[in-house]
Amino acid sequence: xxxxxxxxxxxxxxxxxxxxxxxxxxxxxxxxxxxxxxxxxxxxxxxxxxxxxxxxxxxxxxxxxxxxxxxxxxxxxxxxxxxxxxxxxxxxxxxxxxxxxxxxxxxxxxxxxxxxxxxxxxxxxxxxxxxxxxxxxxxxxxxxxxxxxxxxxxxxxxxxxxxxxxxxxxxxxxxxxxxxxxxxxxxxxxxxxxxxxxxxxxxxxxxxxxxxxxxxxxxxxxxxxxxxxxxxxxxxxxxxxxxxxxxxxxxxxxxxxxxxxxxxxxxxxxxxxxxxxxxxxxxxxxxxxxxxxxxxxxxxxxxxxxxxxxxxxxxxxxxxxxxxxxxxxxxxx
Amino acid sequence: xxxxxxxxxxxxxxxxxxxxxxxxxxxxxxxxxxxxxxxxxxxxxxxxxxxxxxxxxxxxxxxxxxxxxxxxxxxxxxxxxxxxxxxxxxxxxxxxxxxxxxxxxxxxxxxxxxxxxxxxxxxxxxxxxxxxxxxxxxxxxxxxxxxxxxxxxxxxxxxxxxxxxxxxxxxxxxxxxxxxxxxxxxxxxxxxxxxxxxxxxxxxxxxxxxxxxxxxxxxxxxxxxxxxxxxxxxxxxxxxxxxxxxxxxxxxxxxxxxxxxxxxxxxxxxxxxxxxxxxxxxxxxxxxxxxxxxxxxxxxxxxxxxxxxxxxxxxxxxxxxxxxxxxxxxxxx
Numbered sequence: 169x170x171x172x173x174x175x176x177x178x179x180x181x182x183x184x185x186x187x188x189x190x191x192x193x194x195x196x197x198x199x200x201x202x203x204x205x206x207x208x209x210x211x212x213x214x215x216x217x218x219x220x221x222x223x224x225x226x227x228x229x230x231x232x233x234x235x236x237x238x239x240x241x242x243x244x245x246x247x248x249x250x251x252x253x254x255x256x257x258x259x260x261x262x263x264x265x266x267x268x269x270x271x272x273x274x275x276x277x278x279x280x281x282x283x284x285x286x287x288x289x290x291x292x293x294x295x296x297x298x299x300x301x302x303x304x305x306x307x308x309x310x311x312x313x314x315x316x317x318x319x320x321x322x323x324x325x326x327x328x329x330x331x332x333x334x335x336x337x338x339x340x341x342x343x344x345x346x347x348x349x350x351x352x353x354x355x356x357x358x359x360x361x362x363x364x365x366x367x368x369x370x371x372x373x374x375x376x377x378x379x380x381x382x383x384x385x386x387x388x389x390x391x392x393x394x395x396x397x398x399x400x401x402x403x404x405x406x407x408x409x410x411x412x413x414x415x416x417x418x419x420x421x422x423x424x425x426x427x428x429x430x431x432x433x434x435x436x437x438x439x440x441x442x443x444x445x446x447x448x449x450x451x452x453x454x455x456x457x458x459x460x461x462x463x464x465x466x467x468x469x470x471x472x473x474x475x476x477x478x479x480x481x482x483x484x485x486x487x488x489x490x491x492x493x494x495x496x497x498x499x500x501x
Numbered sequence: 502x503x504x505x506x507x508x509x510x511x512x513x514x515x516x517x518x519x520x521x522x523x524x525x526x527x528x529x530x531x532x533x534x535x536x537x538x539x540x541x542x543x544x545x546x547x548x549x550x551x552x553x554x555x556x557x558x559x560x561x562x563x564x565x566x567x568x569x570x571x572x573x574x575x576x577x578x579x580x581x582x583x584x585x586x587x588x589x590x591x592x593x594x595x596x597x598x599x600x601x602x603x604x605x606x607x608x609x610x611x612x613x614x615x616x617x618x619x620x621x622x623x624x625x626x627x628x629x630x631x632x633x634x635x636x637x638x639x640x641x642x643x644x645x646x647x648x649x650x651x652x653x654x655x656x657x658x659x660x661x662x663x664x665x666x667x668x669x670x671x672x673x674x675x676x677x678x679x680x681x682x683x684x685x686x687x688x689x690x691x692x693x694x695x696x697x698x699x700x701x702x703x704x705x706x707x708x709x710x711x712x713x714x715x716x717x718x719x720x721x722x723x724x725x726x727x728x729x730x731x732x733x734x735x736x737x738x739x740x741x742x743x744x745x746x747x748x749x750x751x752x753x754x755x756x757x758x759x760x761x762x763x764x765x766x767x768x769x770x771x772x773x774x775x776x777x778x779x780x781x782x783x784x785x786x787x788x789x790x791x792x793x794x795x796x797x798x799x800x801x802x803x804x805x806x807x808x809x810x811x812x813x814x815x816x817x818x819x820x821x822x823x824x825x826x827x828x829x830x831x832x833x834x
Contacts, residue, residue, distance in 0.1 A: 180720025180766075180833075181825035203655050203733055205579035205716060206552035208647060213546055219539035220591035220642055221625045224633075246538040258553035260640045262595070292554045296832060300557075300635035307593045309553055309642035314541060322536050383538060387513025400536055433513075492514035499629060500513075 173267045178295030188293060191261075194276045197287035199256070207289035209256055212313060217252035219243060220309040226499040228271065228303050230347050232340075232358035235306050236275035238501060240282040241363050241435050243308040245384040248365040249438055251318025251372040257283055259291040260307040265298040275304065282363060286310075315369065317376030324380045325401035329469040330447045332440045334367065334454055335360075335462035336413035337390055341432025342421045344500050357417055360436035367457040368438060374453055380441040386501060388492050389431040393439050394467075394477045395491035405477040407467035407489065431492040433500050441469070506600045511628030521626060524594075527609045530620035532589070540622035542589055545646060550585035552576060553642040559832040561604065561636050563680050565673075565691035568639050569608035571834055573615040574696050574768050576641040578717040581698040582771055584651025584705040590616055592624040593640040598631045608637065615696060619643075648702065650709030657713045658734035662802040663780045665773045667700065667787055668693075668795035669746035670723055674765025675754045677833050690750055693769035700790035701771060707786055713774040719834060721825050722764040726772050727800075727810045728824035738810040740800035740822065764825040766833050774802070 176183040192200055199207050223239040233241075240257065247254045259279065263272065279288065339360040346355035364384060372379055381401075383393050390412070398405045414422075414429045422429045436459060442450045447465065454460035470478075477489040509516040525533060532540050556572040566574075573590065580587045592612065596605065612621065672693040679688035697717060705712055714734075716726050723745070731738045747755075747762045755762045769792060775783045780798065787793035810822040 175831045176826075179825070179831065180722075180725055181764075183826065184720070185824070203729065204583065206550040206583040206585060206643075206645070208583065208585075209549040209551055212549040216542040216545040216549070216644070217539040218542055218589055218591060218642075218644055219623050220593045220640070222593040222595050222627045222640060224595060224627045224629050250537060250539040250541065252539060252541075256551055258551060258642050260553045260555040260593075260642075262555050262557060262638055262640075290552050294555045294557045294832075296557050296635060299632070300832075301638075302629060302633035305595055305634075305638065307553070307555060307595075307640040309551075309591050309593075310539075311549070311551055311644060312539070320537075387517070389513075392513055396536065431514075491518070492512070493509075493516065498508045498512065499627075499633075 171269050173263050173265060173269055173272060173295055175265050175295050175297065178293055191276050195280050195288045199287055199289040212255050212311065215314040217247050217250050217312040217314055219246040221246065222305060222307040223501055224305050224499050225344065225501050227347055230344055230359055231356055232343060233361040234275055234278050235304060236278035237282045238361050238435060239306040239308045240279050241361050242501060243310040244286060245364050247310050247312035248368045249382040249384050250314060251320055252312030252314045253369060254286040254310055254312045254365065256289045256311045257286055258309040259288050261293045262301055262305040263295050264301040264303055265295055267304055315372050318372045319377045320379050320382045322381050322397050322400035325397055325403050325441050325469050327403065327469050327471050328444045329380050329441045330444055330465055331467040332442065332450060332463060333466050334438045334460045336415045337385060337434050337437055338414055338418045338422065338429030338432035340434045341497060341500050342418045345425055345427065345497060346421055355421060357421060360434050362436035362459055364438055364459060367454060367460045371450060371453050375442060375446050375450060378443040378446045380443065382438055382440045385434045385437045385439055387433055389433055390439060391430045391489055392491050394489060398475050398477050402474050404470045404473035405467060406470045407477060407479050409479050409481045411464060411466045413462055413464060504602050506596050506598060506602055506605060506628055508598050508628050508630065511626055524609050528613050528621045532620055532622040545588050545644065548647040550580050550583050550645040550647050552579040554579065555638060555640040556834055557638050557832050558677065558834050560680055563677055563692055564689055565676060566694040567608055567611050568637060569611035570615045571694050571768060572639040572641045573612050574694050575834060576643040577619060578697050580643050580645035581701045582715040582717050583647060584653055585645030585647045586702060587619040587643055587645045587698065589622045589644045590619055591642040592621045594626045595634055595638040596628050597634040597636055598628055600637055648705050651705040652710045653712050653715045655714050655730055655733035658730055658736050658774050658802050660736065660802050660804050661777045662713050662774045663777055663798055664800040665775065665783060665796060666799050667771045667793045669748045670718060670767050670770055671747055671751045671755065671762030671765035673767045674830060674833050675751045678758055678760065678830060679754055688754060690754060693767050695769035695792055697771055697792060700787060700793045704783060704786050708775060708779050708783060711776040711779045715771055715773045718767045718770045718772055720766055722766060723772060724763045724822055725824050727822060731808050731810050735807050737803045737806035738800060739803045740810060740812050742812050742814045744797060744799045746795055746797060
């Protein structure tokens with residue numbers, strides 16, 4: 169039975185050579201040979217950005233994406249939110265014995281498609297016994313080169329800076345939760361997972377260091393990121409609840425499942441802080457990209473309540489937005 | 502109970518922030534902040550080497566090392582065998598709920614110690630439910646800069662090139678197998694896992710492109726690598742069995758377990774091909790390092806039998822050394 173992954177496919181012998189060749193033929197590019205121990209990259213010069221992320225999302229395939237697409241977007245987005253143009257990806261797979269080979273190849277194909285111009289230049293494949301992993305884990309690392317002038321950091325916010333989100337929040341997390349078999353729920357809510365480079369890099373090209381901070385919205389959602397911004401920059405943040413876009417279908421699902429959309433990941437969105445004088449320009453650039461059509465300001469950096477995020481509620485009150493605590497949603501990414 | 506890893510330690514909220522802070526404080530270095538999405542590296546210029554490896558070794562701790570030491574050595578060695586000086590590492594952890602926190606911190610400490618001067622600059626931590634992984638998986642990626650002149654490749658061997666191994670083979674694989682609980686075996690055979698940069702990089706500095714190929718001996722062992730050399734370079738290889746060093750304790754264990762030491766990983770060893778005129782110089786450099794004190798020639802590239810490796814046996818015969826096939830040893834690294 170060669171339609172399922174066997175332990176020998178990861179053992180280092182002929183079978184694993186064959187599997188690696190099949191994966192490499194899908195990922196095909198001039199740098200990837202699969203035969204050398206490191207890829208050699210030309211043209212990587214300047215301030216080099218380097219990042220990694222492991223992906224364990226459950227289910228492996230979900231409406232709007234799969235673990236491969238998520239792994240590529242997650243790592244490429246971690247480069248672009250630092251103002252870095254992606255140059256190369258690495259791909260490490262940990263596969264459970266018995267995993268369907270067609271599902272593996274579907275994931276690899278999705279990786280190739282999502283990575284677009286960024287080549288997967290080096291990789292590794294391990295197979296563990298049935299029961300020692302849950303299907304497949306995908307770990308990517310990325311190398312990029314930071315654009316001249318770009319210098320975003322969670323610690324660079326100062327009073328008056330404007331906070332922007334690039335669209336409605338919470339969709340990826342809500343989609344994953346709605347598709348967990350154990351919930352017996354049925355939903356066709358699509359994840360928003362997307363590569364954000366074509367939207368974010370032009371912003372850095374135009375605004376340079378006036379992009380104070382940029383962060384794709386992953387685990388912990390907007391709440392976690394805003395709290396981190398306030399702490400790292402030692403500033404107060406004020407956010408208007410009415411200004412935070414949440415789509416009705418996401419809101420409905422969150423209400424049904426008892427989830428807060430502000431704590432949910434949305435891998436197609438970024439939270440950005442810009443100098444006040446560059447707000448209009450930033451909004452114009454971001455809304456000019458289809459992915460950012462829903463971009464809007466949601467708040468600003470204020471002089472008061474350093475290290476705290478205040479949420480002005482729709483009914484006129486205010487509450488402190490705490491970073492999420494306790495058992496969050498496991499395996500959302 | 503905070504002595505075991507909980508799902509919330511990977512959820513993106515306060516608990517995971519705390520765990521990441523604890524890991525980061527052990528790995529501490531100026532580039533790693535843990536708070537930005539990518540690390541920014543200065544001083545990476547030239548031909549950049551990039552590699553990744555996932556580690557699933559079982560048991561997690563073994564005589565002579567642990568999964569953390571193995572993960573760092575594996576990735577750093579993949580850089581140095583390409584003639585690249587390591588610049589930075591990434592670290593991705595996938596941890597099973599319930600894993601002992603002290604074991605995690607012991608692994609992180611081992612990573613820090615093994616990495617030495619190479620900083621771990623970026624990382625990621627995921628926690629999966631009990632039963633969805635087996636303890637811990639460690640995935641590293643590495644960035645380095647290739648030394649001027651270095652240009653090793655499995656496809657560069659030509660007739661007359663000499664083949665060298667940097668010491669006795671098979672020890673890591675034998676050690677891991679001897680320590681599998683299910684075998685009911687007891688052995689204090691130490692793994693040979695080691696960082697090889699201090700031994701290998703001086704060789705590239707002196708011989709440059711006359712180091713035709715260099716490969717650390719991982720999954721599949723010497724048999725897999727020699728076979729790959731012969732295929733990639735389209736040459737014949739002749740190896741003298743009597744010249745291949747195998748320590749008596751490794752040989753004894755292999756005999757007892759029915760293993761072939763030539764198919765076993767030994768992460769502290771490399772297999773190297775050099776131009777014939779540089780053999781003596783190579784031996785001198787390699788034996789001058791404590792890790793390479795057992796370096797010796799084991800064979801050479803010949804004009805006949807292209808793509809085949811012939812092993813001249815001790816009793817005077819010859820057999821074809823095939824790459825290992827079928828179910829090899831799972832989770833040796």
